[in-house]
Amino acid sequence: xxxxxxxxxxxxxxxxxxxxxxxxxxxxxxxxxxxxxxxxxxxxxxxxxxxxxxxxxxxxxxxxxxxxxxxxxxxxxxxxxxxxxxxxxxxxxxxxxxxxxxxxxxxxxxxxxxxxxxxxxxxxxxxxxxxxxxxxxxxxxxxxxxxxxxxxxxxxxxxxxxxxxxxxxxxxxxxxxxxxxxxxxxxxxxxxxxxxxxxxxxxxxxxxxxxxxxxxxxxxxxxxxxxxxxxxxxxxxxxxxxxxxxxxxxxxxxxxxxxxxxxxxxxxxxxxxxxxxxxxxxxxxxxxxxxxxxxxxxxxxxxxxxxxxxxxxxxxxxxxxxxxxxxxxxxxxxxxxxxxxxxxxxxxxxxxxxxxxxxxxxxxxxxxxxxxxxxxxxxxxxxxxxxxxxxxxxxxxx
Amino acid sequence: xxxxxxxxxxxxxxxxxxxxxxxxxxxxxxxxxxxxxxxxxxxxxxxxxxxxxxxxxxxxxxxxxxxxxxxxxxxxxxxxxxxxxxxxxxxxxxxxxxxxxxxxxxxxxxxxxxxxxxxxxxxxxxxxxxxxxxxxxxxxxxxxxxxxxxxxxxxxxxxxxxxxxxxxxxxxxxxxxxxxxxxxxxxxxxxxxxxxxxxxxxxxxxxxxxxxxxxxxxxxxxxxxxxxxxxxxxxxxxxxxxxxxxxxxxxxxxxxxxxxxxxxxxxxxxxxxxxxxxxxxxxxxxxxxxxxxxxxxxxxxxxxxxxxxxxxxxxxxxxxxxxxxxxxxxxxxxxxxxxxxxxxxxxxxxxxxxxxxxxxxxxxxxxxxxxxxxxxxxxxxxxxxxxxxxxxxxxxxx
Numbered sequence: 001x002x003x004x005x006x007x008x009x010x011x012x013x014x015x016x017x018x019x020x021x022x023x024x025x026x027x028x029x030x031x032x033x034x035x036x037x038x039x040x041x042x043x044x045x046x047x048x049x050x051x052x053x054x055x056x057x058x059x060x061x062x063x064x065x066x067x068x069x070x071x072x073x074x075x076x077x078x079x080x081x082x083x084x085x086x087x088x089x090x091x092x093x094x095x096x097x098x099x100x101x102x103x104x105x106x107x108x109x110x111x112x113x114x115x116x117x118x119x120x121x122x123x124x125x126x127x128x129x130x131x132x133x134x135x136x137x138x139x140x141x142x143x144x145x146x147x148x149x150x151x152x153x154x155x156x157x158x159x160x161x162x163x164x165x166x167x168x169x170x171x172x173x174x175x176x177x178x179x180x181x182x183x184x185x186x187x188x189x190x191x192x193x194x195x196x197x198x199x200x201x202x203x204x205x206x207x208x209x210x211x212x213x214x215x216x217x218x219x220x221x222x223x224x225x226x227x228x229x230x231x232x233x234x235x236x237x238x239x240x241x242x243x244x245x246x247x248x249x250x251x252x253x254x255x256x257x258x259x260x261x262x263x264x265x266x267x268x269x270x271x272x273x274x275x276x277x278x279x280x281x282x283x284x285x286x287x288x289x290x291x292x293x294x295x296x297x298x299x300x301x302x303x304x305x306x307x308x309x310x311x312x313x314x315x316x317x318x319x320x321x322x323x324x325x326x327x328x329x330x331x332x333x334x335x336x337x338x339x340x341x342x343x344x345x346x347x348x349x350x351x352x353x354x355x356x357x358x359x360x361x362x363x364x365x366x367x368x369x370x371x372x373x374x375x376x377x378x379x380x381x382x383x384x385x386x387x388x389x390x391x392x393x394x395x396x397x398x
Numbered sequence: 399x400x401x402x403x404x405x406x407x408x409x410x411x412x413x414x415x416x417x418x419x420x421x422x423x424x425x426x427x428x429x430x431x432x433x434x435x436x437x438x439x440x441x442x443x444x445x446x447x448x449x450x451x452x453x454x455x456x457x458x459x460x461x462x463x464x465x466x467x468x469x470x471x472x473x474x475x476x477x478x479x480x481x482x483x484x485x486x487x488x489x490x491x492x493x494x495x496x497x498x499x500x501x502x503x504x505x506x507x508x509x510x511x512x513x514x515x516x517x518x519x520x521x522x523x524x525x526x527x528x529x530x531x532x533x534x535x536x537x538x539x540x541x542x543x544x545x546x547x548x549x550x551x552x553x554x555x556x557x558x559x560x561x562x563x564x565x566x567x568x569x570x571x572x573x574x575x576x577x578x579x580x581x582x583x584x585x586x587x588x589x590x591x592x593x594x595x596x597x598x599x600x601x602x603x604x605x606x607x608x609x610x611x612x613x614x615x616x617x618x619x620x621x622x623x624x625x626x627x628x629x630x631x632x633x634x635x636x637x638x639x640x641x642x643x644x645x646x647x648x649x650x651x652x653x654x655x656x657x658x659x660x661x662x663x664x665x666x667x668x669x670x671x672x673x674x675x676x677x678x679x680x681x682x683x684x685x686x687x688x689x690x691x692x693x694x695x696x697x698x699x700x701x702x703x704x705x706x707x708x709x710x711x712x713x714x715x716x717x718x719x720x721x722x723x724x725x726x727x728x729x730x731x732x733x734x735x736x737x738x739x740x741x742x743x744x745x746x747x748x749x750x751x752x753x754x755x756x757x758x759x760x761x762x763x764x765x766x767x768x769x770x771x772x773x774x775x776x777x778x779x780x781x782x783x784x785x786x787x788x789x790x791x792x793x794x795x796x
Contacts, residue, residue, distance in 0.1 A: 001623070006511045010657070051449050063440040064437050109404065130661050134661050227399075235463075241463065253401060256401075263499070
């Protein structure tokens with residue numbers, strides 16, 4: 001059978017990251033490759049209580065078709081949640097999405113025609129690259145340092161790419177680097193977005209999972225001209241399996257999102273929306289988030305000190321104050337895939353940097369996840385990784 | 399703020415059907431406009447039991463990220479379900495979608511480039527029109543009669559439109575007409591799809607809700623060449639609020655769907671997938687479906703006899719043997735919106751036919767829903783509707 005696909009469909013069936021995760025998942029391998037929250041913290045009992053209550057009080061509503069914009073109860077919860085990001089809004093300006101990934105998809109659908117430019121951090125979240133690519137996006141990566149996207153480079157990119165439709169950023173504990181954008185750069189970003197009349201998509205899945213340093217205002221909270229679209233999710237603060245994200249924006253734009261959302265899946269799972277709204281009514285989410293921060297900090301510190309102990313001293317890595325990832329750059333490694341293969345032989349895994357770049361990547365970079373790894377495995381895993389790095393570096397000297 | 403939307407975004411913010419449903423939802427109006435299942439039949443207690451069991455046994459899995467293809471347990475349920483449609487497959491050929499609407503969206507994304515033709519029944523499901531339109535589809539409607547899409551007209555359309563990428567059909571108790579395609583036409587459809595090398599999207603949300611007549615084999619079960627994509631849903635046999643649909647197709651094509659699904663929302667809500675799989679393990683779905691059929695048949699019969707009593711004798715209407723809708727055509731009505739307005743004055747509502755047509759519609763047509771209306775309101779509603787029809791006809795004679 002020879003299918004006649006649209007031009008959106010990638011020719012190849014190869015899924016490089018999928019393959020990496022498959023290999024990394026083999027028994028005996030200590031895998032820092034995934035991007036999962038710690039399941040031992042999922043509040044299963046509390047969610048059971050919330051669910052029983054929902055089905056008792058509103059069973060028929062939870063099981064019936066619902067609103068494309070999302071249920072009022074959950075939008076009220078979101079309005080309350082985004083206050084800590086400095087965003088003052090109301091439920092009319094909020095849409096519930098089927099996870100953050102759907103917000104990315106709808107944003108691509110709403111803004112991108114083939115050939116339009118999307119400016120991304122270099123590196124950036126790989127599933128955002130995939131979905132924008134499916135709408136024909138041309139990517140321009142802007143270099144980062146430990147303070148986030150470099151604003152002079154962003155302005156240069158905006159000048160050189162007048163067809164830019166979107167600037168995509170994860171300002172807090174970015175995936176994959178763990179870096180956070182400083183306040184002065186956030187202010188500059190808002191200024192540039194207005195000056196060049198380009199929309200900013202602010203993706204903030206990790207912001208609440210901060211275990212060190214001080215909370216910064218969201219980019220959206222600094223925006224006066226309406227150029228910033230804010231997106232969040234319950235995946236990292238509660239549970240990702242229920243696929244609940246959200247978007248906050250102006251009414252006119254929100255109407256377009258809601259229309260496109262209706263085409264995409266009519267509405268987000270109602271039962272899960274009611275369960276999460278009820279969870280927020282019955283329990284204290286901040287206490288729960290504190291327990292997540294506490295555990296992730298412990299894991300991050302263990303990983304960091306193991307890195308200092310086992311990696312060559314010239315290895316660079318990010319210093320996240322929250323989130324789930326550390327970004328590593330090993331000078332002298334030209335072939336990251338070969339390093340990955342050496343690691344697999346040593347029974348340890350990571351995700352190589354390459355797929356996180358919209359355009360050309362930096363060799364010798366990779367992402368480590370600490371949120372989903374038990375404390376007693378972290379030092380051993382990093383030790384194996386350090387040995388593999390030494391091996392690869394020795395080979396490349398030969 | 400002046401947004402620079404993609405060419406996919408409709409210029410207008412007007413949602414004609416949304417507005418109709420809003421007006422139809424006003425207090426005092428007997429509305430046959432919606433398309434909802436009867437919520438009084440949702441098995442709330444059984445779903446509570448299934449949920450408690452899931453959270454006890456697999457809470458962490460249900461709340462964690464999952465597979466884009468869907469959980470094995472639910473795909474096994476689907477493999478079993480589609481046997482009654484004559485489809486023998488395995489879980490590798492099944493993908494779970496976020497409701498049938500997502501299958502429509504992914505199908506558009508995978509097959510349609512701007513200007514490609516989609517052949518649809520005339521009339522057809524309006525949200526399919528919306529979503530295919532968002533991928534730039536050009537629609538060609540094929541006339542139907544009580545036996546479904548006319549095959550000579552289909553072949554003519556295929557010859558006249560060599561850029562046809564997709565034939566979209568709802569063969570059982572179609573939305574909006576309630577009509578069912580005969581076996582001989584299903585066989586012909588498969589033959590034409592192969593001859594003209596065009597994919598068929600077989601959408602079967604209502605097939606199991608049959609209260610009269612004999613079950614027919616699905617189009618997919620007649621297909622030997624791989625041109626038929628089969629889609630189903632739990633929305634009409636269990637509950638739509640959980641947004642669970644599925645697709646059955648060849649491995650190569652299923653891989654593309656799974657890739658695009660990953661871009662669209664990573665995966666379908668895990669908790670709901672586990673709940674429904676557990677429901678099928680613990681309870682007898684066929685008994686439940688019987689109770690749905692029993693109630694819908696009662697409501698359909700009440701509506702049918704009221705139509706014969708209160709509508710002019712030359713009114714044509716479909717004779718559904720299942721599903722949720724009756725399609726009505728009133729000769730002499732040129733302005734269906736004016737009839738709708740008269741109905742609202744008489745406190746009764748329907749959905750006018752126009753939005754169900756991919757291209758030009760037939761005046762004087764409308765859709766009636768009976769599944770979601772209590773028995774004691776049906777006769778009164780149809781009586782009011784009959785009076786409004788008389789009024790409109792009288793006006794048009796003046």
